[in-house]
Amino acid sequence: MQSDQITNSDFNSYFASNGSAPLAAKEKDSLGKLFEKYRDSTDEEDKTGVNGTMRYLQDLGLNLESAEILVPLEIVQAPALAEMSKDAFVEGWKAIGADTIPKQKAYVAGQLKQLSVDMALFKRVYRHTFICSREPGQKALPLENALVYWEMIFSEPGKPWITGTTNWTNLWIEFLKANWTKTVNKDMWNQTFEFFQKTMQDETLSFWSEDGAWPGVIDEFVANVKEKRGDLPDTMETD
Structure with missing residues (x-):
């Protein structure tokens, strides 16, 4: 697959747990801090750009040229392949109960194993892919x-x-x-x-x-x- 075929032009050069417990305020704050780790100084406030989004997906251990990336992007309701918003990132992972990269990585890995057999999950990911x-x-x-x-x-x-x-x-x-x-x-x-x-x-x-x-x-x-x-x-x- 050639990355130059993929939308969100800023992304082209790169295109290359505890799942049910709600997070307390402390964990919600840790999600906010985690998000800021991926926001560059040149990014809009409360948003990550292409560099931060790529680093985040890489830290989750994902193949950036496969459907693997579509799972976390659906969880955080990413508005674009090259962008994440702080509020949606925090709320998405807060609902799941994963406030660290290791927890998120483990959760995504579990979702990927279910993606081809859980049609409700697959449908959510499929529909968000268009967005x-x-x-x-x-x-x-x-x-x-x-x-x-x-x-x-x-x-x-x-x-x-x-x-x-x-x-x-x-x-x-x-x-x-x-x-x-x-x-x-x-x-x-x-x-x-x-x-x-x-x-x-x-x-x-x-x-x-x-x-x-x-x-x-x-x-x-x-x-x-x-x-x-x-x-x-x-x-x-x-x-």
Whole structure:
């Protein structure tokens, strides 16, 4: 994966416990101090920039070019890949009860092990990925960036979008590259997740109908897949 494909341009050069107990005021204060460790003097007040965010993710022991980073960014409700806010950082980790890097590292590691099997967790991370991967002030993702993130989150430690006979991620990306010229808005992003869930349960696409409420791009994708396989489930191709 080439980092220059990823949004939040300031981030491009880098793109490279005790889980239930609420924290007391002392621990909340320690979270604030921990956050300040990652805020540079040139950063906005109560925010980390690209350097601090990168250092933080590295201190958690994460692969910066994989879906691993998306888990803590969801926990702290990062508004961008290259940014964290102090309030959301403190509140996110306060709710979990992890006020030190070792505790946070252990918690994230546990979440990563569950990411591909806990669909509620995966859905939260998937949906927040759209939020933090947008450029400031933008409501949609350029297609090339959305493709990067779909490929990332539908790969381990995320949930591979693959069924017995079909690599859906490959088909989806191939189809969009050839047929989609628009940006990817929030509805398209979220509906792709719903379609992902359905196909993981039924790769024959028997759940789909022309009268359904799927976005037009998914209807066109289904038609494309059916044409490729001759509408015979046992001949579906794998890329």
